[in-house]
Amino acid sequence: MDACESSRFESTARRGELRATLPRSFYERPTLVVARELLGKILVHDSAAGTASGRIVETEAYVGPDDLACHASRGRTPRTDVMFGPPGRAYIYFIYGMYYCLNAVTEGEGYPAAVLIRAIEPLTGIDLMRARRHKTRRDRELANGPGKLCLALSIDRDLNRADLTSGPLRIEDDGSPRPRVETSPRIGVGYAGEWAAKPWRFTVKGSTFVSKRA
């Protein structure tokens, strides 16, 4: 083993020791902070077919009752109820009659906010993702969008309200350094007036696994 290999091994081992599921306190903070800090963390889903995971490279913040792009700005309904509950749970909604989108609920109980997970860089279970996404040709397109990553990880309405701090769907910290972050306006929220322009989309600088270039 040469020096480079050895260093890589130690780095991996150190990461292995530090790997930990994010605690509820991670999510119980301002949504813009959580959205930024979720970049680089690892989204994991243990399903009956096997485990698949990927590094989060793109998020968006949906910040409470005044944010007209946030579903909860229309009030507490059966759909948005989970956003009013405790942080660290999954808010999964069905969109365009065909797709699911995954969010992590943030802030204190009673304040409806969440972070949309928009893209991951596949890490493990890549063959499983390819099987679930057989129409796609390139691996960088397996999960470079909110609907795509739910297909690749087999995330659907059954996991709505799931606890992300323990259980089959979770987000882990592997101890890797914080990535450089870029911001841009959120995608597809042009209806939200002045809220549409807010730079509340966060991407890992230079990642080729984001849904589109900023």
Added chain:
DNA sequence: GTCGTGATAGCCT
């Protein structure tokens, strides 16, 4: 690579 468009169903006026 970019652009336009159809698919499809739950949500809320």
Added chain:
DNA sequence: GGCTATCACGACG
């Protein structure tokens, strides 16, 4: 009945 925190496909180049 209109809209939607999307995606894949075909046309074009």
